Amino acid sequence: MVDRVYNFSPGPATLPYEVLENAGRDVVNFQDTGIGLIEISHRSKEFMAVADETEANLRELLKIPDNYKVLFLQGGASSQFFMIPMNLLGSQKKATYLNTGTWAKKAIKEAKLFGNIDVPFSSEESSFNKVPRSGEYEIAQESEYLYFVSNNTIYGTQFAQFPETDKMLISDMSSDILSRPVDINKFGIIFAGAQKNLGPAGVTIVIIREDLLEETPENTPSMLSYKTHADKGSMFNTPPCFAIYAVGEVLKWLKKQGGVDAIEKRNIEKASLLYQAIDATDYYRGHAEKDSRSLMNISFNLPTPELEAKFIDEAAAIGLNGLKGHRSIGGCRASIYNAFPTEGVEKLVQFMQKFETENPVSN
Numbered sequence: 001m002v003d004r005v006y007n008f009s010p011g012p013a014t015l016p017y018e019v020l021e022n023a024g025r026d027v028v029n030f031q032d033t034g035i036g037l038i039e040i041s042h043r044s045k046e047f048m049a050v051a052d053e054t055e056a057n058l059r060e061l062l063k064i065p066d067n068y069k070v071l072f073l074q075g076g077a078s079s080q081f082f083m084i085p086m087n088l089l090g091s092q093k094k095a096t097y098l099n100t101g102t103w104a105k106k107a108i109k110e111a112k113l114f115g116n117i118d119v120p121f122s123s124e125e126s127s128f129n130k131v132p133r134s135g136e137y138e139i140a141q142e143s144e145y146l147y148f149v150s151n152n153t154i155y156g157t158q159f160a161q162f163p164e165t166d167k168m169l170i171s172d173m174s175s176d177i178l179s180r181p182v183d184i185n186k187f188g189i190i191f192a193g194a195q196k197n198l199g200p201a202g203v204t205i206v207i208i209r210e211d212l213l214e215e216t217p218e219n220t221p222s223m224l225s226y227k228t229h230a231d232k233g234s235m236f237n238t239p240p241c242f243a244i245y246a247v248g249e250v251l252k253w254l255k256k257q258g259g260v261d262a263i264e265k266r267n268i269e270k271a272s273l274l275y276q277a278i279d280a281t282d283y284y285r286g287h288a289e290k291d292s293r294s295l296m297n298i299s300f301n302l303p304t305p306e307l308e309a310k311f312i313d314e315a316a317a318i319g320l321n322g323l324k325g326h327r328s329i330g331g332c333r334a335s336i337y338n339a340f341p342t343e344g345v346e347k348l349v350q351f352m353q354k355f356e357t358e359n360p361v362s363n
């Protein structure tokens with residue numbers, strides 16, 4: 001095994017080592033075909049089997065009902081920001097969006113190109129340090145759907161409970177898909193860029209309720225219509241073969257860990273270790289309000305920007321990498337997705353205690 005550091009990067013993010021090893025082998029010679037994985041036809045029986053198995057495992061792990069399609073698309077999670085309203089809001093229909101951070105804001109901007117968008121909640125004034133509680137906002141009657149970002153990667157906030165409403169939910173789960181169970185039936189669409197919790201960059205998973213495939217306006221370009229991809233099993237054009245394969249390997253790994261319930265338990269344990277360390281002292285301050293805290297991204301500050309820079313450098317020197325916060329809020333951020341090992345969190349907690357002792361603030 002190569003010397004690995006603990007990689008707290010928000011995305012692309014750390015992957016299970018066995019996934020990297022398998023990928024390294026298969027890129028050179030896929031299943032003893034004498035052809036490398038990234039050379040093989042997407043219509044070969046070998047690759048079709050990979051795509052089928054990946055979808056089957058995702059369905060099993062997330063308990064996706066039969067009336068939902070699973071699509072493997074390109075263009076990143078960001079392309080879903082316009083594909084959703086483009087397909088669902090033809091002729092200026094209404095939708096409600098919750099503004100809980102950068103990714104929500106970007107989705108709102110795109111949605112306004114197509115529909116009549118209502119934004120009854122925003123935590124922008126408090127640097128997006130919280131998500132709304134149920135009842136804190138109203139959903140316009142005529143809304144086609146309620147859109148929210150289940151985990152706000154940059155600010156480290158997360159919906160512990162999904163919004164309660166009889167409206168159809170649509171969610172960007174890019175940074176917490178498969179980290180906890182989800183009742184898919186409440187959702188019209190769930191999507192996630194793979195590079196946080198699922199695999200490498202290059203594929204976006206879209207889980208879409210079948211009846212929504214009929215909503216798309218006629219003048220929608222083929223590549224931007226969900227129906228095109230659903231009808232062709234995500235093979236309307238060449239799919240991102242390598243990324244789909246790697247997601248498949250991550251899903252096999254996740255099944256071996258005991259699936260979504262088991263990983264949720266471990267995610268809670270890992271995040272609790274870090275939040276306890278933050279709450280134990282005034283030296284570290286969590287960005288998120290307590291009841292909005294994310295189990296995936298923990299954003300925190302030290303007493304000064306200078307100490308933060310020193311903290312990030314010294315951490316990197318002992319193999320704790322990628323702790324710099326997003327440029328929009330600064331500070332530090334530990335991203336601890338499914339594949340991030342508990343030992344790395346323990347090492348960070350020890351380092352935090354040591355750093356505080358060695359760098360006291362004089363009052």
Ligand SMILES: *Cc1c(COP(=O)(O)O)cnc(C)c1O
Nearest residue numbers: 076077078103153172174175193
């Ligand atoms: C990273 C991220 C995105 C952007 O994903 P791209 O694949 O780079 O477009 C969108 N939403 C959330 C919640 C993210 O964490």
